[in-house]
Amino acid sequence: MRTRKKVQLALLAAVALAAVSTLATLNGHGQNARKKTRVVALRPEGQVAQAAPDEATLPVTDFNAPKATNAGRKAKGARYKNRLPMAIDPEGNDMPASSTAHWWVGLSPLPADKSDAVVVGEVGDARAFLNDDNTGVYSEFAIKVVQTLKDDAASPLAGVVTGERVGGAVKFANGRTRAFRLNAMGFPRVGGRYVLFLQRNPDGQDYTILTGYELRGGRVFALDGNKKSRFGAFDGTDEAAFLNEVRAAIAQAPQTSRK
Amino acid sequence: MRTPHSLPRPLRAGWALCACLLVIVAAQSQALAQQSCDTCPPADTQQNSWRANTQVTVNINPYFTQEQRSAVQAAFDNWQFSPSNTTGVTFVYTYNSTPVGSGGVQVNLQTPNGGTAQAETFRFPTSDGSSLDRAVMNIDPRVTNLTAMTQAVAHEIGHTMGIDDCDTCCAGVSVMTGYSGDYNDTTSGREGPGSCDAMTANTTMGTPLTPDYGGGGGGDTGGGGGGGYYDYPCTPYYWVYYESWDGGKTWEVVDASYAGCW
Numbered sequence: 001m002r003t004r005k006k007v008q009l010a011l012l013a014a015v016a017l018a019a020v021s022t023l024a025t026l027n028g029h030g031q032n033a034r035k036k037t038r039v040v041a042l043r044p045e046g047q048v049a050q051a052a053p054d055e056a057t058l059p060v061t062d063f064n065a066p067k068a069t070n071a072g073r074k075a076k077g078a079r080y081k082n083r084l085p086m087a088i089d090p091e092g093n094d095m096p097a098s099s100t101a102h103w104w105v106g107l108s109p110l111p112a113d114k115s116d117a118v119v120v121g122e123v124g125d126a127r128a129f130l131n132d133d134n135t136g137v138y139s140e141f142a143i144k145v146v147q148t149l150k151d152d153a154a155s156p157l158a159g160v161v162t163g164e165r166v167g168g169a170v171k172f173a174n175g176r177t178r179a180f181r182l183n184a185m186g187f188p189r190v191g192g193r194y195v196l197f198l199q200r201n202p203d204g205q206d207y208t209i210l211t212g213y214e215l216r217g218g219r220v221f222a223l224d225g226n227k228k229s230r231f232g233a234f235d236g237t238d239e240a241a242f243l244n245e246v247r248a249a250i251a252q253a254p255q256t257s258r259k
Numbered sequence: 260m261r262t263p264h265s266l267p268r269p270l271r272a273g274w275a276l277c278a279c280l281l282v283i284v285a286a287q288s289q290a291l292a293q294q295s296c297d298t299c300p301p302a303d304t305q306q307n308s309w310r311a312n313t314q315v316t317v318n319i320n321p322y323f324t325q326e327q328r329s330a331v332q333a334a335f336d337n338w339q340f341s342p343s344n345t346t347g348v349t350f351v352y353t354y355n356s357t358p359v360g361s362g363g364v365q366v367n368l369q370t371p372n373g374g375t376a377q378a379e380t381f382r383f384p385t386s387d388g389s390s391l392d393r394a395v396m397n398i399d400p401r402v403t404n405l406t407a408m409t410q411a412v413a414h415e416i417g418h419t420m421g422i423d424d425c426d427t428c429c430a431g432v433s434v435m436t437g438y439s440g441d442y443n444d445t446t447s448g449r450e451g452p453g454s455c456d457a458m459t460a461n462t463t464m465g466t467p468l469t470p471d472y473g474g475g476g477g478g479d480t481g482g483g484g485g486g487g488y489y490d491y492p493c494t495p496y497y498w499v500y501y502e503s504w505d506g507g508k509t510w511e512v513v514d515a516s517y518a519g520c521w
Contacts, residue, residue, distance in 0.1 A: 083372055084381070085381050085395045085397075093386075094383075095383075096381040096382055096383045096395070097306065097307070097382055097383065097384045097388075098307060098381070098382050099372065099379055099380065099381050099382070100378075100379055100380045100382075100415065100418045100424075101371055101372045101373055101376055101379045102371075102375070102376035102377075102378075102379070102424070102438055103372075103373055103375070103376075105375040105376055105438055105440055106375060106440060166372075183418070183423070183424065184423075184424060225426070226301045226423050226424065227301055228297055228300065228301050228423075228424075228425045228426060228427045228428065229424065229426040229427070230426045230427075230437075232427075
């Protein structure tokens with residue numbers, strides 16, 4: 001009888017221990033086991049807009065800047081032709097602020113499979129450009145390669161590479177500055193350090209930034225998307241752990257062999 | 260023979276405690292499973308949305324067939340007549356070959372930029388940048404299923420009503436769920452706003468004023484009987500949510516919702 005009670009007690013303790021540890025694990029998982037501080041403040045409308053993360057750092061071009069004459073720039077401009085529903089007018093009245101193009105369709109959060117190169121890089125410069133007929137605006141970012149996580153098989157990376165994204169700001173003669181961007185597409189800030197997923201452009205000239213993650217204070221912040229997008233999954237993650245995830249995604253991705 | 264009382268009291272209490280713990284674990288597991296997808300889309304900014312109580316002219320390009328036109332129109336109707344939608348935004352329809360301008364949405368049958376999405380909407384702000392002035396909506400001609408077309412248009416309307424894409428939303432709960440890549444998918448979206456879609460739109464755009472807003476039966480602040488919140492000389496305020504992951508050294512804005520106008 002005494003032995004039976006001991007067995008029952010041991011069994012009871014084991015079940016309780018298992019339940020408590022499962023509970024603790026579930027709670028830890030729910031909170032993502034990361035330290036986050038959140039505050040809320042009441043702000044007037046104007047100050048909410050000012051607080052937008054990268055609006056102020058959007059690259060700007062002058063509407064009246066002379067058009068490029070070199071073939072490379074013209075070819076690049078041609079890729080952005082008709083990205084807007086109409087040509088931008090000299091007053092800036094016909095320039096949309098954004099497009100909901102859903103550009104991320106088919107991209108995973110770590111799109112190593114679609115990338116020719118994956119780098120850790122520092123953004124040294126950012127410039128915006130209008131194409132020849134003012135139906136497209138795009139931005140270029142000079143990226144100093146700090147670490148190559150996946151090298152471009154066709155053209156190994158070295159030094160500084162140029163990354164592009166659709167959108168940018170345009171300054172008009174009337175003093176107005178208007179920005180165009182694709183919904184949920186962020187712009188890397190000058191001076192920032194990022195993991196960037198780069199896809200070589202069809203003409204072989206420079207790279208399109210598929211997506212990226214800023215590395216700041218040992219943590220990771222998605223360049224793109226909102227808090228309910230696929231890109232938000234790594235927000236706040238530890239940098240070293242994130243880089244391991246990126247390396248794993250690269251290792252699992254089929255080797256790209258685009259020419 | 261063993262009876263239920265054959266166990267000592269401490270053991271019985273222990274088993275009862277275990278049963279409670281197991282129930283809690285099961286409940287937590289279920290809650291976590293449900294958390295794997297969201298039910299509410301995130302809010303967008305007022306800059307990307309119509310002002311409350313605006314009548315919007317929807318010009319549907321004559322290239323659409325009669326059936327397609329009805330499918331497009333159904334999405335706008337579903338938004339306008341959603342019982343949860345209190346934005347006061349209404350839609351009237353035209354079918355001209357000349358695109359509509361300020362205060363309108365031009366709907367075209369045209370491949371969106373990049374060629375991977377069902378639809379795309381260009382949003383033009385007002386000159387002061389405070390709200391939406393007009394929009395151009397391009398629907399990909401590969402969207403041939405009429406239900407899929409209504410869902411795609413309902414999603415794009417959401418982009419003009421103050422709500423943003425929701426990749427993580429559960430299929431069928433929101434018009435803003437992610438697009439699967441199948442142009443004629445009808446399983447992930449909705450033909451009209453869910454209650455959470457409408458509530459988020461209401462929050463972004465502000466709710467219409469009650470007649471006595473501003474104090475004492477109106478008249479002193481109403482500016483000649485103007486019926487909307489924007490006719491009043493007040494400053495809109497927002498609750499802005501900040502997050503920090505580095506102990507408060509740096510902060511980023513993660514969400515904002517309309518608080519009121521004072």
